[in-house]
Amino acid sequence: MKIAMLRRHGAAALSRLPGFMGAVALATGLSMAGSRSVAASEDALIVTLLGTGTPLNEPDRFSFSNLVQAGGLNLLIDAGRGTSIRLGQLGIPLGEIDGVFLSHFHSDHIIGLGDVFSTGYIRVPTLGGRVEPLNLYGPPGTQRLADGLLLTFQSDIETRMLDEGVPEAGTQIIAHEMKDGVVFERDGVTVTMFTVNHGEKIDPSVGYRVDYKGSSVTFSSDTKYDTRLIDAARGTDLLVHETAAAPAETMENPIVRDILDHHTSPEEVGSVFAQVQPRLAVYSHVVRLFGPNGRVTMREIIDRTRNTYAGSLVVAEDLMQFIISDRGVTVVRGGI
Ligand SMILES: [Zn+2]
Ligand SMILES: [Zn+2]
Secondary structure (H helix, E strand, O other): OEEEEEOOOOOOEEEOOOOOOOOEEEOOOOOOOOOOOOOOOOOOEEEEEEEOEOOOOEOOEOEOEEEEEEOOEEEEEEEOOOHHHHHHHHOOOHHHOOEEEOOOOOHHHHOOHHHHHHHOOOOOOOOOOOOOOEEEEEOOOHHHHHHHHHHHOHHHHHHHHHHHOOOHHHHOEEEEEOOOEEEEEEOOEEEEEEEOOOOOOOOOOEEEEEEEOOEEEEEOOOOOOOHHHHHHHOOOOEEEEEEEEOOHHHOOOHHHHHHHOOOOOHHHHHHHHHHHOOOEEEEEEEEEOEEOOEEOOHHHHHHHHOOOOOOOEEEOOOOOEEEEEOOEEEEEEOOO
16 A cells, blocks of 8 residues: 655645656655555544445446545445445444435445445444444435335344344434535534536435545535535545546447536536645546447546646545545555
């Protein structure tokens, strides 16, 4: 694992890191380490990208899921494919998730939720053995999802309770259907929800910003270019944004056009990054479409982004981690 630190003030040097697509501004140089040895202070906000992919079932890029740790809490932003696997890789018991925040109900953002919910109440220490309900936050529709999960796992719940003594409370879900604004405040951690535009038929769709002791991260989730996201993200340290692109020769294909019409183009994301000016911009959930001559490349997407944005930018990988505090942003490249 490799660590790079972006300090909060100044930009005296520019450097390139493996995996970093573009110049990373550094105040006093670059610190690298061979492990996650940079101690996260109690004042730090830690963001781990659990899944950086899309609906494509790729082994090295699970679908969208993120872990935010602050104030002693473990919060999930979306729960795509493989969320429980990545949490296991981090050594975090599933039963110790304090809240799940859903952006919308596309399968690539929720497909791992049933695993986190149902495996989290099994009475095995490494799994957590949750004894309290799982708190699920999201826009209207979250209750219906919770009801469906309870129905799906009804037999498992009944037998685990009867056979293994799992307490009933641990098998429940409390659904918090929220509107824009602050949706969570606990132990110094504030989560703010804001509506985004993921296409007129995909309503609701929201993004989230998490603030803790002056540090923050903002997730666009799935959206087209939206000034509401820019307003919500202003002043944020880390902005995790989606994008979508297709090979030029496919642009007349109606399916391609329809997919692109639900997302933000690289040029538009560059404009978002330029307006928000996060300490570090991150591409995650990158929809790279295919054409007769192959898939659009990440290099092409970066080059298009550079038409409108010249600041720090990193392309996410599963288990990439960011430690944010008043000392700056430390980037830990995880590896799966
Ligand atoms: Zn979506
Ligand atoms: Zn998605």
